[in-house]
Amino acid sequence: MASNITAAPDHRPTFREAAAHLVAQGRTAASGARLWILLLLAVTVVGVIGVVGRIAGGFEDRTAWGYYAAVVSFLLSTAAAAPMVSIAPTLARASWVRPVTRVSQLFASVGVVTALLYIPLMFALPPLVEDGVRRRSIWFGSPPLTPHVWGSVAILGLVFIGLALLWASSIPDLRTVAETATGMRRRIARRLAMGFIGTDTQWKALRMRIGVLGAFYFVFLVFTHLVFSADFAVALVAGWKDAIFPMFHAMTSLQSGLASTIIAAFFIRKFGRLERYLELDQFWAMSKLMFATSLLWFYFFFSAFIVFWYGRTASDQAIIDTMVGGPYRWAFIATFMMSFVIPLFTLMWNPVRHSIKGPTIIASIILAGMFLDRIRIYAAAWSARGINDKFIREVPATHWPDIFDVLVIVGAVGAAALAFLLATRLVPAVSLWEIQYMRLLTRPVRFGKGHAVIIAKPD
Amino acid sequence: MVSPAQDVASHSWGMAVDIDRCIGCQACVVACQAENNLPINEEDHFHQARAFEWIRVERYWEGEFPNIKAHFIPILCQHCENAPCEPVCPVYATYHNDQGMNVQVYNRCVGTRYCANGCPYHVRFFNYWEPVWPESLRNQLNPDVTVRSRGVMEKCSFCIQRIRRGRIDARKEGRQVRDGEIQPACVQACPTNTLVFGDLNDPTSRVSKLRNDRRSYRLLNDTLRTEPNVYYLARVDTTEAEAAHG
Amino acid sequence: MQQHRELSEKQINTQLLNGALATPGWWKFAVIGLALIVLAGFATFGFMVNSGIGLTGKSRPVFWGALITTFVFWVGISHAGIMISAILRLTQAEWRRPVTRAAELLTVFSLITALTFPIIHAGRPWRIIYWIIPYDFSRGIWPNVRSPLVWDPAAIGTYLTGSILFLYVALLPDLGNLRDRTIGWRNTLYSVLSLGWRGNSRQWRLQTTAGILLSALMLPIFVSVHSIVSWDFAVTSGVEGWHSTIFAPYFVIGAVHSGVAAVVTMMALMRWLWKWDNFIRPEHFDALARLLIVVGTTWFAFTMIEILYSLYSLEAQELAFRDMQIFQWPWALLFVIFLITGFFIPVPAWFFKRVRNSIPLMFWTSISVNIGMWLERFLIIVPSLARKQPFVYTWGSYHPSLVEIMMILWSLAFVAMNMLLFARFFPLVPLFEQKESQVFSSKIKIGRASVPAVLREREQE
Numbered sequence A: 001m002a003s004n005i006t007a008a009p010d011h012r013p014t015f016r017e018a019a020a021h022l023v024a025q026g027r028t029a030a031s032g033a034r035l036w037i038l039l040l041l042a043v044t045v046v047g048v049i050g051v052v053g054r055i056a057g058g059f060e061d062r063t064a065w066g067y068y069a070a071v072v073s074f075l076l077s078t079a080a081a082a083p084m085v086s087i088a089p090t091l092a093r094a095s096w097v098r099p100v101t102r103v104s105q106l107f108a109s110v111g112v113v114t115a116l117l118y119i120p121l122m123f124a125l126p127p128l129v130e131d132g133v134r135r136r137s138i139w140f141g142s143p144p145l146t147p148h149v150w151g152s153v154a155i156l157g158l159v160f161i162g163l164a165l166l167w168a169s170s171i172p173d174l175r176t177v178a179e180t181a182t183g184m185r186r187r188i189a190r191r192l193a194m195g196f197i198g199t200d201t202q203w204k205a206l207r208m209r210i211g212v213l214g215a216f217y218f219v220f221l222v223f224t225h226l227v228f229s230a231d232f233a234v235a236l237v238a239g240w241k242d243a244i245f246p247m248f249h250a251m252t253s254l255q256s257g258l259a260s261t262i263i264a265a266f267f268i269r270k271f272g273r274l275e276r277y278l279e280l281d282q283f284w285a286m287s288k289l290m291f292a293t294s295l296l297w298f299y300f301f302f303s304a305f306i307v308f309w310y311g312r313t314a315s316d317q318a319i320i321d322t323m324v325g326g327p328y329r330w331a332f333i334a335t336f337m338m339s340f341v342i343p344l345f346t347l348m349w350n351p352v353r354h355s356i357k358g359p360t361i362i363a364s365i366i367l368a369g370m371f372l373d374r375i376r377i378y379a380a381a382w383s384a385r386g387i388n389d390k391f392i393r394e395v396p397a398t399h400w401p402d403i404f405d406v407l408v409i410v411g412a413v414g415a416a417a418l419a420f421l422l423a424t425r426l427v428p429a430v431s432l433w434e435i436q437y438m439r440l441l442t443r444p445v446r447f448g449k450g451h452a453v454i455i456a457k458p459d
Numbered sequence B: 001m002v003s004p005a006q007d008v009a010s011h012s013w014g015m016a017v018d019i020d021r022c023i024g025c026q027a028c029v030v031a032c033q034a035e036n037n038l039p040i041n042e043e044d045h046f047h048q049a050r051a052f053e054w055i056r057v058e059r060y061w062e063g064e065f066p067n068i069k070a071h072f073i074p075i076l077c078q079h080c081e082n083a084p085c086e087p088v089c090p091v092y093a094t095y096h097n098d099q100g101m102n103v104q105v106y107n108r109c110v111g112t113r114y115c116a117n118g119c120p121y122h123v124r125f126f127n128y129w130e131p132v133w134p135e136s137l138r139n140q141l142n143p144d145v146t147v148r149s150r151g152v153m154e155k156c157s158f159c160i161q162r163i164r165r166g167r168i169d170a171r172k173e174g175r176q177v178r179d180g181e182i183q184p185a186c187v188q189a190c191p192t193n194t195l196v197f198g199d200l201n202d203p204t205s206r207v208s209k210l211r212n213d214r215r216s217y218r219l220l221n222d223t224l225r226t227e228p229n230v231y232y233l234a235r236v237d238t239t240e241a242e243a244a245h246g
Numbered sequence C: 001m002q003q004h005r006e007l008s009e010k011q012i013n014t015q016l017l018n019g020a021l022a023t024p025g026w027w028k029f030a031v032i033g034l035a036l037i038v039l040a041g042f043a044t045f046g047f048m049v050n051s052g053i054g055l056t057g058k059s060r061p062v063f064w065g066a067l068i069t070t071f072v073f074w075v076g077i078s079h080a081g082i083m084i085s086a087i088l089r090l091t092q093a094e095w096r097r098p099v100t101r102a103a104e105l106l107t108v109f110s111l112i113t114a115l116t117f118p119i120i121h122a123g124r125p126w127r128i129i130y131w132i133i134p135y136d137f138s139r140g141i142w143p144n145v146r147s148p149l150v151w152d153p154a155a156i157g158t159y160l161t162g163s164i165l166f167l168y169v170a171l172l173p174d175l176g177n178l179r180d181r182t183i184g185w186r187n188t189l190y191s192v193l194s195l196g197w198r199g200n201s202r203q204w205r206l207q208t209t210a211g212i213l214l215s216a217l218m219l220p221i222f223v224s225v226h227s228i229v230s231w232d233f234a235v236t237s238g239v240e241g242w243h244s245t246i247f248a249p250y251f252v253i254g255a256v257h258s259g260v261a262a263v264v265t266m267m268a269l270m271r272w273l274w275k276w277d278n279f280i281r282p283e284h285f286d287a288l289a290r291l292l293i294v295v296g297t298t299w300f301a302f303t304m305i306e307i308l309y310s311l312y313s314l315e316a317q318e319l320a321f322r323d324m325q326i327f328q329w330p331w332a333l334l335f336v337i338f339l340i341t342g343f344f345i346p347v348p349a350w351f352f353k354r355v356r357n358s359i360p361l362m363f364w365t366s367i368s369v370n371i372g373m374w375l376e377r378f379l380i381i382v383p384s385l386a387r388k389q390p391f392v393y394t395w396g397s398y399h400p401s402l403v404e405i406m407m408i409l410w411s412l413a414f415v416a417m418n419m420l421l422f423a424r425f426f427p428l429v430p431l432f433e434q435k436e437s438q439v440f441s442s443k444i445k446i447g448r449a450s451v452p453a454v455l456r457e458r459e460q461e
């Protein structure tokens, strides 16, 4: 160790302080949580009305389901991608991620909403063979309902793995909750903690489980995006041959996953008074990643766009007209601004990145951009006609949402927030054991006159 | 007297190819070979897939012997309005001129062969070697046409030398070019009038009328949107037509 | 994982400068041998200029072949430098330190080599200047900016300039070091090159800032270069097998795969040739192999998606092209070799720690990756052209001629020779990075265990 490194005072909360604070925050009565739960419940009911209305309208008219598909895709691209924020940096052994792992994994609870919303959509998707004519799909000669089956497998699998990951990584904290909380929370937490008492073997098994589940989650996330984007968007538009699209879908979802996590972390920090746990470092690191993914947004979009634009074949032109320059131009331009231009020109300044409010505001803009992006893709794809043609000969006109679509949109967002909020009632919103790890593995020091931190890199 | 500017603006050269008339005699191929100083195709060149045919007659068989039919389609550069070969050339050696033709400038060409990859009709040719003619044939080379050196691309030019000459003659006489006055070599050689050349801007020209024929279509244009200036007239199958009419 | 072997500054200096200040015995022979191949390559090129592109195996419609493949290959290799230096620098991966210089160098030389290939391949190389530099102002004709072949030199030129700057900035402290250790003309050379480097804190600050700025600026260029190369192919709607939207990221990730593998090859050679066992250690190979697992798997997934989506449309030309590429002799054999060498041998092997830590095994697996990556480009370029559109009646094939093979050998020898020449005058492992990593490495006591750690400077909130 170099000689000009001296120890610095450590102001970080101890485990005991953290446990007391965080467990208390999880009470239903804390920070007006009860009021919020009731409010979100009402919004969810509104959403259910919307879904029922949509279903009552029948499954024949595919156009009507465009916004619904966009909503499902939006949830897949935000909540479902959020846990990746904890998985990828953990695999890369980044230390800053520890306090936000829980926030990102709590989004797995939203998977339940996604899966429920997906069920009606499955009925709206046409089978592979209609009137004896087989349409193009990535499933080639498989039985007619293959996309429906694989779509369900993917989404259910994703939800299942996500919940398992959330559970596995909360086990040590559930133990703490079981020890310190009261009433029903205590009973449930004890059940779920599965007799964890923190022996060496248990820890080893736990870390192993988290690692494996994380890797699986990543693989399933990519698979889900591949299958969903291929069957619920690409295959519905004749002549749309776009190999990068699944990757665009998955990539942009990482951007929005980060944005969701930042927003959630912001609110949790504010309402839970967790300033000492979710620090500037976490927001800074996440906003750097958000900046990188915003650049990738443009890269993946442009990779496809230039090929269509330069290629100029009939199908190339039709695709651009359908989703970029045609009736959905407004949505595309807004998306382009909100998902790329605005993040680029704000996040490139360190003062914006290195703050709490800056990344949060940009994250909200990104989420709105993502929503419009999914609309321009799904609403257009679901209203395209002539599924068996070589390419679409008639670019579909703009399809505007009806009242049920609006209800579904509002309800889905409300239900997602509700699921998230309910999950935080049981599991502490910041992982206690990760924080404790961080305390052990990093040391604030002084390096010459400056501040520095020593980060241990165990195997 | 027609001013040169007017003259230029008023033309858009095009061709009509009536597949129904083509008998596959290959006269156009030979005529083009002679007119445009194409190198001599030896057997080896065909084996190496390096032979030159600015216009070729594709032959398709339909049915099984003895109920077999041969169909012929003469294919030359389509002089696409929206040519995929043009934007890719780094030095503008191939570009679109103001008379609807896709032009190749041999002197600018550096031989990247990118245009040939871009062309979906397979009508571009590369001079892999310096072309050589036997002594006896030297004097039959057309003086109006450049002899291309090795390393450059070439393709059907719509016999641009003949178009030039036709326009100069017309201008000298102070009149517009008459329909049918300019004939590329292949058109001139065709015994069945399969090939018709003319000005698509002139609604009365033969080629304009054929373009508006019911049978007219353009190769691959439906999917590739290359907007060729060569129009094909579909074959009419008399046996089928008779069967349809009973 | 990181065993810290504390070396004194003196040890670092003497060991790492052993290539630049002393000539190893094998050096002369190696350089002469490579120079002979390089000369033979130049002679071959002259011969081809003199007789024509007919000497290659190309035909109609296979207008592009092994030469363009090799061009793409070297552009791919060039992605090593920035991947290792810039990205790992920005993400603060400690293990990058000993390999940065060699990786950047590889970038520079492979880019120069790549740039020669379009010239070698063109029909009239002596006129190639038209392509890049506007000429003939009187007629107002400029190069056609719509052509991807004009984007290419622009992107590669920018990348090359940036890489040279990047290399140079990182070389400055070591040049100062060399200046202080030499006499005579070499001293003069290093004095001039080191730009008055004396290692005061202002200079260090500037050097660090320049390095970070260049890293950030180079990243977009890094991505754009191979994307643009991929668009040479992807924008061509006339060739079904190329007209694919995935090409840009697919090529970039493939380039990183081959580039990082090439760095591994080079590290093994450096360790063997200059005996730098103290600096290039198994843990570095281990870290690179982990990175390669991620990159290789992603690249393979892209390959599969590419094939899936090209079959998706079920169009005749696509099917004919894939049929040729995957099932027809001899392409089927190449395809199998490509899959095995590019993915199925190396990537699963890297899952074993024994492989990751064994230098000979890493050497061979990394070579295997690059064989696979060359074949990948070859299998994209040639079969796509041979089966492009319905009017292609000459369903011929293609095989590289002797001349083309000679030019490929030339390129390998050219890069290797340049690296060796460079190593004779400059250290291949950055001395200052090595020293800095010792300053930053630290330990943390947890209970009774002592865990290796690194120091990170931090802004105060």
Ligand code: SF4
Residues within 6 Å of the ligand: B076, B077, B078, B079, B080, B083, B084, B085, B086, B102, B118, B119, B120, B121, B122, B123, B124, B155, B226
């Ligand atoms: S047919 Fe081919 S060479 Fe002729 S203009 Fe069209 S693309 Fe160009």
Ligand code: SF4
Residues within 6 Å of the ligand: B031, B032, B033, B035, B036, B054, B055, B076, B077, B155, B156, B157, B158, B159, B184, B185, B186, B187
């Ligand atoms: S128009 Fe002239 S150049 Fe073109 S195919 Fe006919 S004869 Fe040949």
